[in-house]
Amino acid sequence: MQQKRPQWDIFCAVVDNFGDIGICWRLSKQLAAEHGIVVRLWVDDLVSFQRLCPEIDPALAVQYHDGVDIWHWHSVIDWPTITVASVVIEALACTIPEAYQQQMAACTSKPLWLNLEYLSAESWVDGCHGMASPHPQLPLTKYFFFPGFTANTGGLLREQPLLAQLADFAADQTKQQQFWQQLGLPNAQDFGQRISLFAYSHTHLASLLHCWQHAEQTTLCVIPIGTLAEQVQALLPELTVKQSQRFGALTIKILPFLPQPDYDLLLSACDVNFVRGEDSIIRAQWAAKPFVWQIYRQTEDAHLLKLQAFLQRYTADWPPSLAQVVVDFHLAWNSEQPLAKSWQQFSHEFTLLAEKNLLWRNKLESHGDLASNLVRFVEKKIIM
Known part of the structure; x- marks a missing residue:
């Protein structure tokens, strides 16, 4: 029997025009292409996204490019109808919608929740990489994942070729x-x-x-x-x-x-x-x-x-x-x-x-x- 491919949700709020979506788009494509992961990328600003990927249509709520499902964050009206992924990444200081967090908490088998942090070379990053942070109200635990410049961090984005x-x-x-x-x-x-x-x-x-x-x-x-x-x-x-x-x-x-x-x-x-x-x-x-x-x-x-x-x-x-x-x-x-x-x-x-x-x-x-x-x-x- 063929093993089911893992499914990940990546949430990206575009703060500085291109940096946030640039990181999330590269990561999403690499996870799909090199690791066989089904990636659903949630983005709040498709206009900025289109600058990096001309194939993006800002008018579409859902589209598929380069092996990645792309959903416009603000087009979702009924979050309870959205199936929670097995891995959820909260990228670069964005906040996952409260309704989706409630969905995560209601899962019998809780998703793995990761906070992908901003890049930093500060010394404290090595000690905080991979740390767990229990949610103050919900039965969920979030793990901090830091990109970085040392072997004690998550490293930097780089496609294999x-x-x-x-x-x-x-x-x-x-x-x-x-x-x-x-x-x-x-x-x-x-x-x-x-x-x-x-x-x-x-x-x-x-x-x-x-x-x-x-x-x-x-x-x-x-x-x-x-x-x-x-x-x-x-x-x-x-x-x-x-x-x-x-x-x-x-x-x-x-x-x-x-x-x-x-x-x-x-x-x-x-x-x-x-x-x-x-x-x-x-x-x-x-x-x-x-x-x-x-x-x-x-x-x-x-x-x-x-x-x-x-x-x-x-x-x-x-x-x-x-x-x-x-x-x-x-x-x-x-x-x-x-x-x-x-x-x-x-x-x-x-x-x-x-x-x-x-x-x-x-x-x-x-x-x-x-x-x-x-x-x-x-x-x-x-x-x-």
Whole structure:
């Protein structure tokens, strides 16, 4: 008799446009494709989802793509008619609807409830990963599952073929040329450096653009359409979304928002990657190119403590002088400081940073991938 495939529900509330749904969509596809799990992804914002996956129809309450059942969270009128999955994931600080929690509590065999937390490099994460938290009213227990940068966490999202695909792309000039051609940049490989700039706004962005405009080498900067692109257009009114524009040694192209697989290739094709939030920083680390992380802003500069915790882990075995250069530019980029001086120091270290990033990627790879670690955690809990 054929064994029934496990069924998981993943709940995702889109808070920061793309980071939350980016993580949940990648995870859902990987669980279905690599682990044979029937995944039902609950999403509250299908419009943002469509930016990452153009096949999504925001008007549909239920649809199926890439092996995943996708349900619009707010289209459900009668939650008691929804069958509870055997594993329920509350992703990235969202709250499962109260009616669904009641359904979980009413099950004879209670589902395994996991709280998939935000990514953090803070030291306390290792001790909290996998901890149980009984519900204060309902007969349910929730387990905390932390992505992270150590073997004592759940690791980072990474599809099994990803690194081989990136290596193949990096070694094939023809594939890279075809990729740039598709983006309307057939001469991209002629530039001295290529920079992807995905970020929030920055008070001193003009000083960074000035550095690139007056540098000795030519720079191609590609910017996804959005708030930062609008800021750049305000600084450089000649720039349009239709074609690239040259400003001294700097050429800028505003790109349409890319589907996730294409964004992964963009990170691999560029020499430097500015990334923001959670999903893109993970992909930048797998690309192993020099990167700059703009962490999600929080009140009272709490995000800077999280950034410093990451930088401390990331640069732990580096020469102090190199680590300081990376820390200085990250802090300037994340705390609205002038950028010119710290950028000059940072940009001089790209060759060494690329070498260090390969070693860092190897270390992260040794911790396994988030989806596989999740499956193992679930299997152990169910057996117990």
